[in-house]
Amino acid sequence: MTTSEYSTFFELLPLGTYRCAPDATLLRVNREYALLHGYTDAQALIQSVGNTPFNPYENPEQLPQNFQTLLQTGQLRGHVSRCISRHTGALMLLRENVHLVRDADNKPLYYEGTAEDVSQEHVVRTELLQQESLLRALLQAIPDQVWLKNLYGNYLTCNDKYAEALGLQSSQIIGSVDADHPAAAIAAHYFVADESVIRRNRPICYEVEVRSGRKGGHETYEIAKAPVRSTNGSVTGVLGMARNITARKRSEYQLRSATEHLELALAGADLGRWEYDLQRQRGYTMDARAWQMLGYEAPPHKRAQRFGTLVHSDDLPVALHAIERHLEGHTPSLDTEYRALHQHGPWIWLSCRGKVVLRRSDGTALRMAGTLMDISRQKAADEALAHLAFHDPLTGLPNRRLLTDRLTRAVSASSRNRQYAAILYLDLDGFKQLNDQHGHSVGDFLLKEIAARLAGAVREVDSVARIGGDEFVVLINDLSEDPVNARIKVSALALKIMEHLRQPYQLGELSYTAQCSMGISLFKAESQTCEELLQQADAAMYQAKAAGRDTIRIFEPPDNQGYTL
Numbered sequence: 001m002t003t004s005e006y007s008t009f010f011e012l013l014p015l016g017t018y019r020c021a022p023d024a025t026l027l028r029v030n031r032e033y034a035l036l037h038g039y040t041d042a043q044a045l046i047q048s049v050g051n052t053p054f055n056p057y058e059n060p061e062q063l064p065q066n067f068q069t070l071l072q073t074g075q076l077r078g079h080v081s082r083c084i085s086r087h088t089g090a091l092m093l094l095r096e097n098v099h100l101v102r103d104a105d106n107k108p109l110y111y112e113g114t115a116e117d118v119s120q121e122h123v124v125r126t127e128l129l130q131q132e133s134l135l136r137a138l139l140q141a142i143p144d145q146v147w148l149k150n151l152y153g154n155y156l157t158c159n160d161k162y163a164e165a166l167g168l169q170s171s172q173i174i175g176s177v178d179a180d181h182p183a184a185a186i187a188a189h190y191f192v193a194d195e196s197v198i199r200r201n202r203p204i205c206y207e208v209e210v211r212s213g214r215k216g217g218h219e220t221y222e223i224a225k226a227p228v229r230s231t232n233g234s235v236t237g238v239l240g241m242a243r244n245i246t247a248r249k250r251s252e253y254q255l256r257s258a259t260e261h262l263e264l265a266l267a268g269a270d271l272g273r274w275e276y277d278l279q280r281q282r283g284y285t286m287d288a289r290a291w292q293m294l295g296y297e298a299p300p301h302k303r304a305q306r307f308g309t310l311v312h313s314d315d316l317p318v319a320l321h322a323i324e325r326h327l328e329g330h331t332p333s334l335d336t337e338y339r340a341l342h343q344h345g346p347w348i349w350l351s352c353r354g355k356v357v358l359r360r361s362d363g364t365a366l367r368m369a370g371t372l373m374d375i376s377r378q379k380a381a382d383e384a385l386a387h388l389a390f391h392d393p394l395t396g397l398p399n400r401r402l403l404t405d406r407l408t409r410a411v412s413a414s415s416r417n418r419q420y421a422a423i424l425y426l427d428l429d430g431f432k433q434l435n436d437q438h439g440h441s442v443g444d445f446l447l448k449e450i451a452a453r454l455a456g457a458v459r460e461v462d463s464v465a466r467i468g469g470d471e472f473v474v475l476i477n478d479l480s481e482d483p484v485n486a487r488i489k490v491s492a493l494a495l496k497i498m499e500h501l502r503q504p505y506q507l508g509e510l511s512y513t514a515q516c517s518m519g520i521s522l523f524k525a526e527s528q529t530c531e532e533l534l535q536q537a538d539a540a541m542y543q544a545k546a547a548g549r550d551t552i553r554i555f556e557p558p559d560n561q562g563y564t565l
Contacts, residue, residue: 016094019112024053024063027110036094036117038087048086058082058091070100070111080118093119130358137357138369141333142271145242148228151198153177156237165242194238197225201235207245219246241271272372274354278327278365282306290372293350295343312339312347319352327356327365334370337379349379392466394444395451403465403473407530410477411523417478420486420524424474424494425537426454426501429515429549431470442507446514449505457500458493473534479522486522487554494518494552517544520554 010017016033020026026049034045037056055063062081069076076098083094098113139146139159147158155173163170166181173181197204203226209218222245228237272290277283284307291299294310307323308316315338322336333355339347354370390402398406407423414421428450435443447470454464454472463475476493479486498518505512519540521533528536540555547553 013114016115016117017112018115019110020054021110022067022108024055024067025049025051026054028112033115036085036092036115038085038090045086056083056086056094058084066098067111070098071108075099076113080122083115092117093122134357134367134369137355138273141353141355141357141370142241143353144271147173147240148237149194149240150237151235153194162242193223193225194240197227197238198235201227203227219244220249221245274352274370274372276307276354276368277304278367280304284309286372293348293372293374294340310341312341315339323368326368334368337375348374348376351375392451395448395466397451397455397472398463398465400465400467403463403467403475404530406463406465407475407533410475411525411528411530411533413477414523415525418481418524419477420479420481420483420490420522422476422479422486422490422523423521423533423537424476424490424497425519425521425534425541426472426474426497426516427518427541427545428470429517429545434512438507438510442510445507446505446512449507450501450514453500453503454497457497473537483522483524490520490522491552491554494520498550498552515550517541517549518552519544520552522554 010028011030013030014032016036017030018026018033019028026046029042029045031040031042034040034042037045039045039048053063057063059082066076066079076096079096079098081094081096083092084090085092094115095118096113096115098111100111101109103109136157139157142159143161145159145162145165147162148156150156155176158170158173160170163173166173168181193204193206203224205222205224207220207222209220222243224241224243226239227235228239230236272293273287274290275285277285282304285304286299288299308319311319319336319338322331322334325331326334334353336352338350338352340350342348351373352370353373354368356365356367357369358367359365390399391397392399410421413419428446431443431446434446447466450472451464451466454474458464458474458476461477465473465475467473474497476490479489498516501514501516503513505514519537519542521537521540523533536555540553543553544551
């Protein structure tokens with residue numbers, strides 16, 4: 001190649017080219033290299049630099065380091081550096097390929113190379129890596145097993161939960177097919193289901209039972225699969241999700257065996273996805289499935305919104321506090337529950353799980369992502385069980401456990417407010433004979449009628465409880481500071497209750513008039529325990545029984561016989 005041809009090649013090369021002396025003096029550049037540094041022609045750049053060393057690197061120490069590498073190896077290949085434009089001062093990323101030219105005595109003559117601005121390429125690569133990191137983090141945040149296959153059954157990705165279920169690493173699964181893992185019992189069920197999803201082009205959900213590692217044991221999985229579509233709507237793969245529901249199935253069986261009246265059908269809930277851009281006030285978005293949980297066939301709008309727009313005002317502070325604790329590093333992930341407004345009116349309970357998936361280099365959280373699950377049925381079941389724990393199943397009144405709690409509070413309030421309170425202990429007279437003659441169904445009907453009349457005869461601040469077969473307790477609060485006045489008030493209320501209970505009852509075809517014996521214990525201070533107060537009222541009730549029944553006694557010290565109303 002002639003010098004003229006070489007010169008033409010140097011000038012017309014579509015990459016920036018340069019030549020420098022060993023002392024970094026700029027000898028020659030082409031127009032493309034001059035443009036990188038903000039000059040319209042090569043000569044302008046050379047004149048700007050002059051005879052001083054040309055060091056375009058943001059880190060000045062990089063120039064001598066590069067030259068030392070050239071002296072040792074003779075070249076630099078694909079080296080990416082942060083450089084500063086000579087004319088504009090703009091920061092740019094340059095990819096350089098450089099070689100060192102020596103004379104016949106092996107003495108360095110000059111070094112020359114090419115430079116290409118790869119700043120935009122770096123931005124695109126960074127965005128792709130962030131999206132990949134976000135997707136990966138979301139997969140790991142999902143508590144179930146998740147995987148993605150192409151049309152040929154090759155695994156494209158999966159989360160660690162799925163890899164653990166197969167006894168492998170994620171890297172061993174990606175690129176493989178189910179046939180490569182014959183020891184994975186659950187994988188054998190997947191091929192036919194995948195074909196069905198692809199052929200029918202719609203999601204499926206089913207349960208499968210597989211043999212577990214325990215001898216003779218089995219585990220039940222709930223499998224959900226959905227087609228993955230391209231922008232033109234064609235199916236490109238299958239997204240799968242597996243949830244081990246063995247424990248849930250066992251709980252359902254035990255619950256059905258324990259009671260014939262209550263059955264909780266815990267169906268596997270679909271998961272909705274959310275993302276939260278923490279740099280924006282309106283940075284909270286949900287996917288279509290999450291909106292469907294709230295009764296919307298499609299998202300009502302495409303714009304992001306404030307977190308908590310649909311959250312119940314009573315639950316919002318708790319949810320925000322849970323987010324704040326996670327952002328401050330007190331919890332490894334976000335796990336909270338709240339009520340959300342359904343499109344058709346009712347509030348539904350959602351379980352919200354997630355974590356920070358994107359941070360700045362200084363650790364500042366930028367984005368969160370997670371899942372939503374409708375737990376309304378679970379909440380309703382929990383409330384029902386809690387109600388059974390504190391209420392009588394026949395009458396719906398508070399039981400002894402709840403009465404003790406309310407009595408404890410009443411004793412403290414009485415001492416604090418200097419107001420007398422009282423316990424009325426009632427026992428039905430002749431109830432056993434009614435059961436023996438007419439059956440327990442008639443007796444139960446009477447007990448429910450008694451409970452209703454008692455509840456209707458007291459104030460809202462008072463409480464009525466059933467603590468035994470035909471035994472009821474009425475807790476009366478805020479009577480009076482004066483003991484005589486308090487006794488008068490409680491006596492009047494006791495007589496009113498007795499009169500209510502004496503009114504005839506129509507128990508089916510039987511007309512019945514009930515009678516009861518009542519004992520009263522007045523209290524004002526915390527010197528006595530709840531159990532002692534109940535025992536005093538019970539003792540007074542037995543005094544009423546001994547006095548001929550259908551009467552009332554107020555507890556007096558043991559040397560007295562009780563005060564008769």
